[in-house]
Amino acid sequence: DVTYGWWAANSVVTNRSGRFIASHIGHTGLICFAAGGSTLWELARYNPEIPMGHQSSLFLAHLASIGIGFDEAGVWTGAGVATIAIFHLIFSMVYGGGGLLHGVLFDEKVEDSEVLQAQKFKLEWNNPDNQTFILGHHLIFMGVACAWFVEWARIHGIYDPALGAVRQVNYNLDLSMIWQRQFDFITIDSLEDVMGGHAFLAFAEITGGAFHIIAGSTPWEDKRLGEWSKFKGAELLSAEAVLSWSLAGIG
Numbered sequence: 001d002v003t004y005g006w007w008a009a010n011s012v013v014t015n016r017s018g019r020f021i022a023s024h025i026g027h028t029g030l031i032c033f034a035a036g037g038s039t040l041w042e043l044a045r046y047n048p049e050i051p052m053g054h055q056s057s058l059f060l061a062h063l064a065s066i067g068i069g070f071d072e073a074g075v076w077t078g079a080g081v082a083t084i085a086i087f088h089l090i091f092s093m094v095y096g097g098g099g100l101l102h103g104v105l106f107d108e109k110v111e112d113s114e115v116l117q118a119q120k121f122k123l124e125w126n127n128p129d130n131q132t133f134i135l136g137h138h139l140i141f142m143g144v145a146c147a148w149f150v151e152w153a154r155i156h157g158i159y160d161p162a163l164g165a166v167r168q169v170n171y172n173l174d175l176s177m178i179w180q181r182q183f184d185f186i187t188i189d190s191l192e193d194v195m196g197g198h199a200f201l202a203f204a205e206i207t208g209g210a211f212h213i214i215a216g217s218t219p220w221e222d223k224r225l226g227e228w229s230k231f232k233g234a235e236l237l238s239a240e241a242v243l244s245w246s247l248a249g250i251g
Contacts, residue, residue, distance in 0.1 A: 017110040017123040022102035029095030035059060036088030039081065048076035067157045067166040074165040136212030143205030146198045153195050160191055171195035 013020040039059040052061045069081045111122040124130040153169040172192040
């Protein structure tokens, strides 16, 4: 029942879940377009004889860190860079079209949709089951992304700054190391340890996500959450934001 001023951004879609999704898809499209366009811009003016940092090459540097655009010896080839940039531009149009569909054609509220699966993603900020169900899907997607990164490093390879070259990295799944590294992650100097942390996160997030999706619909979970004297969707989303920052720290 809270009212907001016109300047409060997404507040206008607080109780309009369909439009809420549309705004997020649109934001994703803008980010995707910026990534693709900026990569092409940097590629067009890139000089391999000058360090990337001196050319403000942010996007090329990120691609280089996962072994794209350079050979195993760390020599610039540019292979795959333009393709990835163009794919981002194409997908930005797909995201933009999806945002328009949700914003103009589809139901204003997801719960009004004729698709039963879509109705489950309605936004009920005071319903713990609803919020944990959505959170569970977020966790699974982040876990899959971590697993994808680990497998990419193992099969394709990533850039090792200590060697100045691209090499394949097998993860070190040492749970005692992972536990200790959460307190001194700034001092990590082993890519194997970095990949081990991501492998553990992949398992933890996928398992936790599946638990949230399943447990949120069980009588036990309903009873436990019903004992809460207070619940706010914002608190749950804040917890997810903290988790995202922890991923950046461990990475």
